[in-house]
Amino acid sequence: MMSSLAIGDTVREPARAAVEDLLAAVYLPPADEGADLLAAVPDRCHLLQLVIDPDDPRLLHRLWRDEQGESRLESVELSDACTRLLAVVRSDSQEHSSLRPADVTFLGELLPEGLRRALADAAVPRLLLVPAGGLWLVPWGAVPVGPRRLLAESTEYVVCPSLVIQRVLVRRGPARPVDKPSCLWRNPRMESLRLTELRADGRWTFDLPATASQISSVLAADAHIVVVLCHGRPAVGPGHYLELEPGSRLLPADLLDGTPPQRFYLFTCWGGGVPGQAMTEPVTIATLALVTGSVEVLATVGEYGDTPDGDEFAQWVLEPLSTAGTPLSRAVHLASTRLLALEGAWEWPLRDWAPLLPLGTFHD
Numbered sequence: 001m002m003s004s005l006a007i008g009d010t011v012r013e014p015a016r017a018a019v020e021d022l023l024a025a026v027y028l029p030p031a032d033e034g035a036d037l038l039a040a041v042p043d044r045c046h047l048l049q050l051v052i053d054p055d056d057p058r059l060l061h062r063l064w065r066d067e068q069g070e071s072r073l074e075s076v077e078l079s080d081a082c083t084r085l086l087a088v089v090r091s092d093s094q095e096h097s098s099l100r101p102a103d104v105t106f107l108g109e110l111l112p113e114g115l116r117r118a119l120a121d122a123a124v125p126r127l128l129l130v131p132a133g134g135l136w137l138v139p140w141g142a143v144p145v146g147p148r149r150l151l152a153e154s155t156e157y158v159v160c161p162s163l164v165i166q167r168v169l170v171r172r173g174p175a176r177p178v179d180k181p182s183c184l185w186r187n188p189r190m191e192s193l194r195l196t197e198l199r200a201d202g203r204w205t206f207d208l209p210a211t212a213s214q215i216s217s218v219l220a221a222d223a224h225i226v227v228v229l230c231h232g233r234p235a236v237g238p239g240h241y242l243e244l245e246p247g248s249r250l251l252p253a254d255l256l257d258g259t260p261p262q263r264f265y266l267f268t269c270w271g272g273g274v275p276g277q278a279m280t281e282p283v284t285i286a287t288l289a290l291v292t293g294s295v296e297v298l299a300t301v302g303e304y305g306d307t308p309d310g311d312e313f314a315q316w317v318l319e320p321l322s323t324a325g326t327p328l329s330r331a332v333h334l335a336s337t338r339l340l341a342l343e344g345a346w347e348w349p350l351r352d353w354a355p356l357l358p359l360g361t362f363h364d
Contacts, residue, residue, distance in 0.1 A: 038065060040167035042362040044125045046118075049163065050110060051132035058083050064112045067125060072112065082106040089302065090137045092275035097303055099350045101142055101150060108144040110135070111151075119154040120146030126329070126362050127157040128166065137273045137301050139354035141336050148346075152336030152354075156329040159299075159357045161287050166361050168291075174363040175262040175295040177324050178224035181205040183261075185215040187230035187245050192306050193267055195229070198315045203322035212248035219250070220258025222293070225265070227318065232271030232284070232300065240274055240284050242266075252288045260289040263321070263328070265298040267314050269306065272299035272357070290359050296328040302355035309352040313339060317356060328358040 041047050046066050053059035058078050065071040078086075085106050088096050108116060118124045129140055140159060141152030151157065160166040184206040186194065199206055206227075209215040218226060231243040242250040264286075266272070272286045286299035298317070304310055316335035320326045339345050339353055 034163075037163040037167060038069075038071065040163075040170050041065065041128060042126070042170065042364060043067070044364075045128050045362055046115060046124050046126065047128045047130070048111070048115065049130040049132075050135050052086075052134060054133075057086075060110065062110075062112065064115055066115075066118075072114075074112070076109075078109050079106060082109045086134060086138070089139065090134050090273075090275065092270065092303065097349070097351055099139075100348070101144070101346045101350065104139070104142055104350070105144055107138065107142070110138065110143060111145065116145050119151060120149055122154055124155045127151075127155050128361065129157060129159045130161070130163060130166070131159065137275075139302060139350050140357060141332065142350050142354040150336070150340060152333060153340045156327075156333045156362075157358070158296075158329045158360050158362060160359065160361055161290065165291060169295065169361040170363070172295060174325075174327075175224070178262070180224060181207045182225040182227065183207045183209065183215070183218050183223055184227045185209055185212075185218075185229070185244065187243060189231070189243075189246065190229050190306050192308050193229045193311050193314065195227070195311065195315055195318070198318055201319070201322070204318075212244035212250075215244060216250060216254065219255070219260055219264075222259040223261040225263045225321070226261040227265045227267070229267045229314075230271075232268040242268055242271060242285050250285060252285055255285065255288045255292055259293040262293075262295050264289050264294045264296075265318065265321075265328075266300055267298070267304060267310075267356070268300045269304040270300070270302065271304075272301040272355075275302075286359055294360075295363075296358065296360035298328060298332075299357050299359050300355045301357050303351045304355045305349065305352045307352055309348060313353040313356075327363070328360065329362065332356060332358045 044067055049063040051061050053061060059075060060078050061075045063071060063073050085104060143151045145151050145154050182204060198204060209218060233241055233243050240252060244250055266286055272284050286297045290297050313335060316338055317331050320331045320334055
């Protein structure tokens, strides 16, 4: 019913209601105690859950659980500079588009000091991030943990919408190996995001659907790996959709039919959030795929540049994923480390790499 209602701008009110119902379904409050949810966090993993106080944009509440299982719950007041920077990363503006690593130093305030030091010392084996609301759009890989050192090069990390969903994913287990080709779709309007070198790599076998309707069918057919390069769009009514090609939309509600890909990699400018909205995260294609069947999802939570540099980084992320068993978190970590080792890395705009976040959890 939700899928039939959320058909676009022609039925705006029912479409908006459908998205709100999806939001409620994904984020139902748990009946369990917090300790039961924390018990499902994987071993050898730090957890950081964060939310900005809805009544005070300077007040940050956070829970940090280290790999020994010790938990710390605290509230801290962010500086004006950090609060302003959070507003910038949530906006679709020229200032956002031009951000570089040196411009986001104050985002380090989001991390507890002890966790930040451990990350700087490479003493965090894995990090599970659970951000709420506007914190969803933080380019987490670019958060500084020390002088000239960023989170993405310091550890493997994943982002999960909630602890309830994290527990579901742990129980779901890792992706099953499937002996069939991977699938790739690219919006023909993408000028530079082409993955040309990767498509010529003999380790990958890509099926290339001819039409948007064909890729829509693949996205409901429990495929093993699907890569999509397109645009994310906010809209009145549907709330958020992916533009597979001019005039062809993929709505969040469309993922309610069938089973999404086990490993789903989205290179989609503004594909994982709605710019300018404080409560932006929940029901995008990426998060709903995670809830309805995907084991891991690559989400794009801000502007992603349709540029040669953005294309190169996308290929660095995908290269190791041709090997069975390589988790997305490791692929993003390796690509980020490779980028940040370059001499001019700190001059790369964040839009060409940092918006790509690995969604899911860790599997042992």
